[in-house]
Amino acid sequence: MEKLLNELSSECGSAYNVGSDIEINVEIPENLKRVSTLGLPSVAENDLFRHFTNLSRKNYALSTVFYPLGSCTMKYNPLINERIAKIKEFISIHPYQPSESIQGVLEVMYDLEKDLCEISGMDHFSLQPAAGAHGEFTGLLIIAKYFKSIKQKRTQIIVPDSAHGTNPASAALAGFEVVSLKSESDGGILPEKLKEILTPEVAAVMLTVPNTLGIFEKNILEIADMVHKNGSLLYYDGANLNAVMGITRPGDMGFDVMHINLHKTFSTPHGGGGPGAGPVGVKAFLEYFLPVPRIEKKKSKFVLNYKKHKSIGKIEAFFGNFQVLLRAYAYMKSLGGEGLKNVSQQAVLNANYMLSRFKGKIDIPAGNRCMHEFVLSPKSLLKNNLRTLDIAKRLLDYGYYAPTVYFPLTVEEAIMVEPTETESKETLDAFIDTVIKIIFEEMVQIPQKVKDAPVNTSVRRLNEIEAARKPILKWE
Numbered sequence: 001m002e003k004l005l006n007e008l009s010s011e012c013g014s015a016y017n018v019g020s021d022i023e024i025n026v027e028i029p030e031n032l033k034r035v036s037t038l039g040l041p042s043v044a045e046n047d048l049f050r051h052f053t054n055l056s057r058k059n060y061a062l063s064t065v066f067y068p069l070g071s072c073t074m075k076y077n078p079l080i081n082e083r084i085a086k087i088k089e090f091i092s093i094h095p096y097q098p099s100e101s102i103q104g105v106l107e108v109m110y111d112l113e114k115d116l117c118e119i120s121g122m123d124h125f126s127l128q129p130a131a132g133a134h135g136e137f138t139g140l141l142i143i144a145k146y147f148k149s150i151k152q153k154r155t156q157i158i159v160p161d162s163a164h165g166t167n168p169a170s171a172a173l174a175g176f177e178v179v180s181l182k183s184e185s186d187g188g189i190l191p192e193k194l195k196e197i198l199t200p201e202v203a204a205v206m207l208t209v210p211n212t213l214g215i216f217e218k219n220i221l222e223i224a225d226m227v228h229k230n231g232s233l234l235y236y237d238g239a240n241l242n243a244v245m246g247i248t249r250p251g252d253m254g255f256d257v258m259h260i261n262l263h264k265t266f267s268t269p270h271g272g273g274g275p276g277a278g279p280v281g282v283k284a285f286l287e288y289f290l291p292v293p294r295i296e297k298k299k300s301k302f303v304l305n306y307k308k309h310k311s312i313g314k315i316e317a318f319f320g321n322f323q324v325l326l327r328a329y330a331y332m333k334s335l336g337g338e339g340l341k342n343v344s345q346q347a348v349l350n351a352n353y354m355l356s357r358f359k360g361k362i363d364i365p366a367g368n369r370c371m372h373e374f375v376l377s378p379k380s381l382l383k384n385n386l387r388t389l390d391i392a393k394r395l396l397d398y399g400y401y402a403p404t405v406y407f408p409l410t411v412e413e414a415i416m417v418e419p420t421e422t423e424s425k426e427t428l429d430a431f432i433d434t435v436i437k438i439i440f441e442e443m444v445q446i447p448q449k450v451k452d453a454p455v456n457t458s459v460r461r462l463n464e465i466e467a468a469r470k471p472i473l474k475w476e
């Protein structure tokens with residue numbers, strides 16, 4: 001166990017003397033002066049340096065281990081983007097600065113919106129939302145305002161049961177009633193089934209393409225047509241955009257509103273929950289409703305326009321998470337159009353390579369081919385009271401971050417794997433061999449060891465519910 005800095009503190013250790021070179025020329029009244037010492041730990045520089053290095057090595061991170069987390073797209077984040085995000089001229093600006101003095105910043109955002117339009121086939125983007133879920137919420141507020149503006153009362157949002165939990169949550173938060181649609185075994189939608197619940201009350205249908213089982217929605221054009229004929233709108237959850245860049249576009253498929261998780265598709269480290277960015281894109285007829293400010297170009301000058309009377313208003317402070325936007329911009333510009341297409345092709349190739357090595361050994365409910373991710377269901381192989389959770393925990397002992405488990409909810413004992421585009425065949429093979437070893441050898445031969453896993457990590461198996469409900473934040 002790594003000690004706390006206070007425990008490492010000793011009277012003779014000191015990395016830096018805070019007090020000696022600070023001169024204070026202010027008269028401080030006697031009664032406000034400190035009477036005790038500050039009580040900061042004093043630790044020698046070597047010990048301090050080692051302390052933080054040791055702590056950092058207890059973390060799982062993309063820079064140290066393979067991270068096959070499905071749906072989240074934990075992809076390689078080139079460090080050059082971190083450098084760019086730290087450029088002094090970007091980090092030292094103030095959001096209240098007049099827009100004439102931040103033309104470069106506005107140009108980056110203006111240009112990024114245009115690039116997202118090009119990639120997605122939408123007509124306009126707002127970079128304001130701070131995450132995918134926030135983008136969904138924003139998109140649904142836009143949909144609500146649109147129907148209000150044409151004086152139609154539509155109260156329902158249809159969401160397939162294979163969707164990410166944020167979809168129904170965002171719809172409910174935006175004031176809609178959520179109607180669940182039962183998906184097929186590959187996560188797809190049958191137009192006949194959708195038709196049964198597609199009533200005049202439906203404001204929008206939210207779809208993820210490819211869906212959360214990694215399968216492209218083959219009926220999408222027919223679905224889009226049905227939805228529009230019903231006077232409803234079609235929402236695209238863009239979390240899986242990494243599979244289709246440069247190959248197909250939500251705008252061309254008939255989607256009216258969408259979000260993109262920049263932190264999934266366009267670099268930015270997002271382990272630990274953020275920060276992210278979930279720009280929301282719309283077709284031209286919905287532009288008025290986008291959140292303010294809008295970035296506009298007037299005679300080669302960029303301006304922030306807050307005066308949009310039909311807008312849903314402000315949904316995030318200032319410009320959104322600008323540093324995330326900047327990383328995405330740098331990532332897109334450094335790869336270019338062909339490069340981004342290559343990203344998707346490689347991601348799909350890697351996932352299919354893995355899928356074909358698992359095929360015949362572990363049940364794959366969605367079948368023979370996938371897009372950028374796939375879902376295994378080892379249910380029939382589970383023995384000795386072991387479950388998918390135990391497999392995931394055991395993987396930690398082998399130095400892997402665990403894949404997403406028990407999602408989507410429609411697959412029993414699900415293990416969802418997304419290798420991303422930059423992993424080598426050797427890395428993929430080693431991971432596949434380890435999963436097979438755990439399921440076919442260890443669960444049979446050393447079940448107790450699997451049940452006890454992880455044993456090689458700095459923290460053993462947590463009671464995850466208790467850990468979330470009653471976190472112990474202080475080490476006694």
Ligand SMILES: *Cc1c(COP(=O)(O)O)cnc(C)c1O
Pocket residue numbers: 071072131132133134163164166167208212237239240261276278
């Ligand atoms: C990650 C994800 C979301 C939510 O995005 P956040 O950026 O985490 O808020 C929504 N849908 C799908 C399919 C996702 O994978």
